[in-house]
Amino acid sequence: MTKWITIAKHEFAYNVLRKEFLFVTFGLPLFMLLIIGLPVLLTASSIGNQDITIGYVDKTGNFEGNFTNYPGEDLAKKDLIDGKITHFFVIPADYGTTGKIEIFSAKKLSMSTRAIEGEIKGFLLDNLLKGDNKEKVERVKNPIKSEYFTLNENGESGKDDLSGLLISIAFAFFFMLSIFTSSNFLLQGVVEEKENRVMEILLSSVSHRELLTGKVFGLGAVGLTQVFIWQSLGIAILSSGPVALLLKSISISIPLLIFASGYFILGYLVFACIMAGIGAVATTSREGQQIAGIFTMIGAMPLIISQLILSKPDSIISMIFSYFPLTSPITMIMRISTGNVKYYEVVMSLIILTVSILVIIELSVKIFRASLLMYGKKPTISELIKYVR
Amino acid sequence: MEKTVEVSHVSKSFNSQSVVKDISFDIAQGEIFGLIGPNGAGKTTIIRMLLDIIRPDSGEIKILSSGQPEETKDMIGYLPEERGLYRRLTVIDSLVYLGALKNKQSKTKALELLERMEMLQHKDKKLSELSKGMQQKIQLIAAICHDPQLIILDEPFSGLDPVNMKLVKEMILELGKEGKTILISTHMMDQVERMCGRIFMMHRGGGVLYGSVTEIKSRFGKNTVFLEFEGELKNIPGVKKSNISGNYAELILEDRADTQEVLKAIARDARISRFEVSSPSLNEIFIKVVEE
Numbered sequence: 001m002t003k004w005i006t007i008a009k010h011e012f013a014y015n016v017l018r019k020e021f022l023f024v025t026f027g028l029p030l031f032m033l034l035i036i037g038l039p040v041l042l043t044a045s046s047i048g049n050q051d052i053t054i055g056y057v058d059k060t061g062n063f064e065g066n067f068t069n070y071p072g073e074d075l076a077k078k079d080l081i082d083g084k085i086t087h088f089f090v091i092p093a094d095y096g097t098t099g100k101i102e103i104f105s106a107k108k109l110s111m112s113t114r115a116i117e118g119e120i121k122g123f124l125l126d127n128l129l130k131g132d133n134k135e136k137v138e139r140v141k142n143p144i145k146s147e148y149f150t151l152n153e154n155g156e157s158g159k160d161d162l163s164g165l166l167i168s169i170a171f172a173f174f175f176m177l178s179i180f181t182s183s184n185f186l187l188q189g190v191v192e193e194k195e196n197r198v199m200e201i202l203l204s205s206v207s208h209r210e211l212l213t214g215k216v217f218g219l220g221a222v223g224l225t226q227v228f229i230w231q232s233l234g235i236a237i238l239s240s241g242p243v244a245l246l247l248k249s250i251s252i253s254i255p256l257l258i259f260a261s262g263y264f265i266l267g268y269l270v271f272a273c274i275m276a277g278i279g280a281v282a283t284t285s286r287e288g289q290q291i292a293g294i295f296t297m298i299g300a301m302p303l304i305i306s307q308l309i310l311s312k313p314d315s316i317i318s319m320i321f322s323y324f325p326l327t328s329p330i331t332m333i334m335r336i337s338t339g340n341v342k343y344y345e346v347v348m349s350l351i352i353l354t355v356s357i358l359v360i361i362e363l364s365v366k367i368f369r370a371s372l373l374m375y376g377k378k379p380t381i382s383e384l385i386k387y388v389r
Numbered sequence: 390m391e392k393t394v395e396v397s398h399v400s401k402s403f404n405s406q407s408v409v410k411d412i413s414f415d416i417a418q419g420e421i422f423g424l425i426g427p428n429g430a431g432k433t434t435i436i437r438m439l440l441d442i443i444r445p446d447s448g449e450i451k452i453l454s455s456g457q458p459e460e461t462k463d464m465i466g467y468l469p470e471e472r473g474l475y476r477r478l479t480v481i482d483s484l485v486y487l488g489a490l491k492n493k494q495s496k497t498k499a500l501e502l503l504e505r506m507e508m509l510q511h512k513d514k515k516l517s518e519l520s521k522g523m524q525q526k527i528q529l530i531a532a533i534c535h536d537p538q539l540i541i542l543d544e545p546f547s548g549l550d551p552v553n554m555k556l557v558k559e560m561i562l563e564l565g566k567e568g569k570t571i572l573i574s575t576h577m578m579d580q581v582e583r584m585c586g587r588i589f590m591m592h593r594g595g596g597v598l599y600g601s602v603t604e605i606k607s608r609f610g611k612n613t614v615f616l617e618f619e620g621e622l623k624n625i626p627g628v629k630k631s632n633i634s635g636n637y638a639e640l641i642l643e644d645r646a647d648t649q650e651v652l653k654a655i656a657r658d659a660r661i662s663r664f665e666v667s668s669p670s671l672n673e674i675f676i677k678v679v680e681e
Contacts, residue, residue: 006490197471197472200473201473204467205487207465
């Protein structure tokens, strides 16, 4: 019964060394990095190199501070053009009633607008609140530092933070990514062997079930490897930049992580088995991908209605999504991470997932056996139903 | 004698089209058996059922006295009609992998067979770099590398040049001497005439002839003349049918024709270099059976 392991190992080694695999795995992140990273890098460096010096023209006569004060706009304009200052703003006489501020700069609106506005706001507040104590000024500048608490059924409160939501979003992202890439490998793997007739040789040595299981695990591992490499690259890039601060503030609860891994693997296997079944039916990998697309779309559905799932976990739709094997991994992780889930629901959905994997493998094997060697001919739906019986 | 293959009343249809109809035959241990018939007769379907790649709609198949395919797959070697190997894998890696799937991975045996097939210098080449005939030889090695009890060869001679054809034939005969049971399926009936002890002949999914080659031939009597000649063959009395190809001819005689009269008649217009009275070839027997 260890033949499927031999197949899985072979599939893994054979596909990981493919040029296409290496190219996509390492080329794609590099390409993305170039597309996303370059503009950011360029603007960042342009801001960094340029010091901001701000001047102002005060027509009310009430404002003072560490910006250069100009008696009139003409002088300020001259200095701006000469490059002595980068920005200046005008406080009109009726500022007290309108709050209108005109900001001039030598360059068109750039990414530094917010920073400039922040500086000016601070300057104005300091002046407007002149006479109040420092603490009050600070509070006006930054009136709310939020922390959320939710009461559960027992009336206990738990501190909320964003990490739960972030984890479920990250989970959904990597889950979909893995399914997309692996479904590709599985479809190609099965269709290719069908086309080059290796299938027949393999089936003279192993059973259909062993072949299918070996492929699901071997090619599935290829897809996971790719996602793992991307993930590692992503984390490496993120933790080196300013995002690292954000990541540090996330506390990841261990039980959630365990559930996430469990749902990931089970959900992944459900999709992998379906993809192998599709590969057996499809005559070309393009055709297979079209059929596979329907299933991956269903898998992404919980993301689309996430609002409903989170706000009304007891609604019929939320229930269906929680238990239906294609949608349950993402739905359940969303619900677990936000806390509105009951233990029996988790147990139920895990059982349903496990059972459906076994059922889907069985169905795929039957379809596989019936349609595998009918080269160049796709079975009709009614024929498929007949095979499954 | 113990039976390696027992096929009883097997039928199979695809999309309500009957491909194999109520077929029964046995293959004894150590026998070289021919499964012959024209293209589309259902030979490959039977082989796939023997290998449990597809299952019969009705009937029973026993291999090595077992009805459980999982038990016997390791003891069968298979050369498929449509050749299939990983194109990007090297020769030796392919053989080792396919051997591992039979639970019998033997690199030494693989190398030995490569040498025997004059392919040793190509062992590290990728399959896609080899010619069709070479790939064919690799495929044959893959079929016998794990020392199987039963060897199933589907069209083993197609695509081979005469030198390699001889090599493969010798190999098959040698395996037969070692006591392996061999099933050769081919539409080139004359190729197996001298190799197989017994044959099963198929036509449109049904069996038409079954038994030992000598017995079948004698059943059809010595009514054929194999002829090599120079000159012209004009309507010769006593000849029912003649297949002429160049300087060679196969003449089927009428039931009570006198071979001496036929020889005289031919000698009138042609120089004869060979004149042999014999049983009809399997090809001819097949045509006769089908026409009836």
